[in-house]
Amino acid sequence: MTDEDDRRKQKEERRHPSEKDDTAMPRRAHDSSRVRAAIRTELEEVAEEAPGSQTATRPVPKVISVENVSLSFDEPVLENISFTARAGETIVVVGESGTGKSTILKLLLRLLIPDQGRVAIDGEDITHLTFDDALKVRQKMGMVFQGAALFDSMTVYENVAYPLREHTDLQEDEIEARVREKLEFVDLEPHKVMDQLPSELSGGMKKRVGIARGLANNPEIMLYDEPTSGLDPLTTATITYLILKLQRELGVTSIVVSHDIRSSFRMGSKIALLANKRIGFFGTPEEMTGSDDPYIREFLGGF
Amino acid sequence: MILERFNDAAKRGVYSLQEFFVLAGKALGFIFVKPFYASDLFQQMDSIGVGSLGIVLLTGFFTGMVLALQSSVQLQTFGASDYIGRLIAGSMIRELGPVLAGLMVAGRVGSGIAAQLGSMRVTEQIDALNTLGTDPIKKLVTPRVLAALVMLPVLTIINDFIGILGGNVIARFYLGKPSALYWKTVFEQMLAGGFTLHYIPNDFIQGLIKPFVFGGIISLVACYYGLKTTGGTEGVGISTTRTVVTASILILVVDYFLTQILLSIFQQ
Numbered sequence: 216m217t218d219e220d221d222r223r224k225q226k227e228e229r230r231h232p233s234e235k236d237d238t239a240m241p242r243r244a245h246d247s248s249r250v251r252a253a254i255r256t257e258l259e260e261v262a263e264e265a266p267g268s269q270t271a272t273r274p275v276p277k278v279i280s281v282e283n284v285s286l287s288f289d290e291p292v293l294e295n296i297s298f299t300a301r302a303g304e305t306i307v308v309v310g311e312s313g314t315g316k317s318t319i320l321k322l323l324l325r326l327l328i329p330d331q332g333r334v335a336i337d338g339e340d341i342t343h344l345t346f347d348d349a350l351k352v353r354q355k356m357g358m359v360f361q362g363a364a365l366f367d368s369m370t371v372y373e374n375v376a377y378p379l380r381e382h383t384d385l386q387e388d389e390i391e392a393r394v395r396e397k398l399e400f401v402d403l404e405p406h407k408v409m410d411q412l413p414s415e416l417s418g419g420m421k422k423r424v425g426i427a428r429g430l431a432n433n434p435e436i437m438l439y440d441e442p443t444s445g446l447d448p449l450t451t452a453t454i455t456y457l458i459l460k461l462q463r464e465l466g467v468t469s470i471v472v473s474h475d476i477r478s479s480f481r482m483g484s485k486i487a488l489l490a491n492k493r494i495g496f497f498g499t500p501e502e503m504t505g506s507d508d509p510y511i512r513e514f515l516g517g518f
Numbered sequence: 519m520i521l522e523r524f525n526d527a528a529k530r531g532v533y534s535l536q537e538f539f540v541l542a543g544k545a546l547g548f549i550f551v552k553p554f555y556a557s558d559l560f561q562q563m564d565s566i567g568v569g570s571l572g573i574v575l576l577t578g579f580f581t582g583m584v585l586a587l588q589s590s591v592q593l594q595t596f597g598a599s600d601y602i603g604r605l606i607a608g609s610m611i612r613e614l615g616p617v618l619a620g621l622m623v624a625g626r627v628g629s630g631i632a633a634q635l636g637s638m639r640v641t642e643q644i645d646a647l648n649t650l651g652t653d654p655i656k657k658l659v660t661p662r663v664l665a666a667l668v669m670l671p672v673l674t675i676i677n678d679f680i681g682i683l684g685g686n687v688i689a690r691f692y693l694g695k696p697s698a699l700y701w702k703t704v705f706e707q708m709l710a711g712g713f714t715l716h717y718i719p720n721d722f723i724q725g726l727i728k729p730f731v732f733g734g735i736i737s738l739v740a741c742y743y744g745l746k747t748t749g750g751t752e753g754v755g756i757s758t759t760r761t762v763v764t765a766s767i768l769i770l771v772v773d774y775f776l777t778q779i780l781l782s783i784f785q786q
Contacts, residue, residue, distance in 0.1 A: 326648055364645065365646075378651070381651055
């Protein structure tokens with residue numbers, strides 16, 4: 216049995232029985248209160264299940280490992296940061312604004328190179344890769360940017376098709392099928408949005424197209440930069456639900472950078488709290504809420 | 519203290535210059551590396567070349583006319599107003615055509631490129647390209663530089679022609695010189711500078727090397743400032759202004775040195 220088969224099997228086993236029920240969640244999360252209620256129950260269910268279902272007893276391969284990484288621009292930004300993400304886990308990096316949360320994503324994508332330490336993806340050290348090799352590693356990852364970062368000169372269709380055109384030899388009809396599939400996955404109606412330009416979309420829709428584009432190449436890792444910032448509570452819930460759906464249906468490993476502690480607890484299997492350039496806490500949401508550390512208590516505040 | 523600040527500024531200057539030449543080297547090197555973004559190239563040729571046609575036609579025509587008007591006064595004092603075609607052809611082809619086209623394109627296209635790449639930078643679209651496994655220099659800079667290198671000489675030829683035509687209008691209707699005489703002196707001037715490879719007038723070579731160089735300057739300066747943009751929409755404005763100022767000054771300065779070199783080669 217190959218490694219990949221092994222990993223897929225492990226993902227299957229780690230799924231919660233309720234997750235197999237696809238009908239629990241309506242396809243499109245648009246209007247009705249029924250949908251809202253469904254999202255709410257779904258979120259709560261998963262929040263309860265998350266820690267137990269993620270930390271499987273058998274060893275799951277490390278997909279991302281960050282070891283003793285330090286980085287400084289004019290001033291030190293990160294000092295001696297270490298954490299790992301195993302296959303299928305969702306790590307949420309929380310912390311105050313300006314503590315270098317997004318920098319961690321850039322390190323994983325090798326848009327930045329650490330001054331010290333190493334970053335490994337699938338066991339491969341990416342710190343010293345050449346530019347071309349780094350482009351290849353990035354294909355394993357889908358990134359959702361804070362402002363979605365859709366190419367505004369291209370239609371929604373071209374945006375989602377972009378990574379496919381760039382890296383695969385798919386025929387046009389295959390590309391179209393894939394684009395439709397991904398747009399449907401993020402609960403958008405392909406025939407309505409495909410020909411629209413990003414400037415014609417609402418904030419929440421842009422984020423979803425951003426997720427669809429990140430997903431297009433079927434990456435094993437998804438990175439999210441503040442996926443819920445600047446969205447209303449309902450859209451926030453929908454996006455949170457989408458991230459959970461991705462984690463469960465596709466088994467992707469995710470790193471989410473967020474300052475929205477409520478949704479972080481819902482989607483994170485582990486939380487990394489970034490404070491004073493270091494990781495002040497790394498553990499499950501339960502461990503975090505149970506902590507006596509004064510800074511953590513203050514950070515959680517009224518939660 | 520002052521020395522230290524001067525030292526820092528000098529270091530930054532040298533570093534920027536190095537960054538600029540690294541960008542230039544990569545952009546030109548990528549012309550020969552696959553994949554080649556042909557559709558981006560044609561789109562840029564359209565926007566840089568066809569898009570600038572209007573302003574180039576206008577400036578060329580009026581410059582030719584004003585040149586004829588001003589020089590007619592001078593030439594009449596020497597009784598040499600029959601040679602007005604020579605003067606206009608000489609100055610348009612060798613000097614004014616390339617420089618004016620360069621300055622107009624720097625204002626119109628340079629600012630546009632800087633603003634577009636700058637907004638792409640501040641909205642993380644450049645990072646998105648990187649993340650999706652595309653080299654932004656190859657996708658964005660190379661097509662723009664190549665398009666400018668090709669289109670600026672083309673625009674200059676049009677500018678030269680329309681400028682000489684503007685001179686013709688003044689010579690015919692204001693000074694009363696027959697068009698045949700005007701064009702005869704124009705061709706005399708073109709052929710007077712000698713030939714390269716027996717057939718190509720030296721004036722043409724001089725007049726086409728310049729816009730080629732200017733095209734490179736405009737596109738590279740614009741891409742450099744655009745990609746380096748920081749600080750949100752305000753940063754985009756700063757990059758745009760810097761591009762137009764730097765490119766315009768560079769065009770005028772480089773034009774002087776280029777003229778010196780070209781004259782020493784061709785004007786034996």
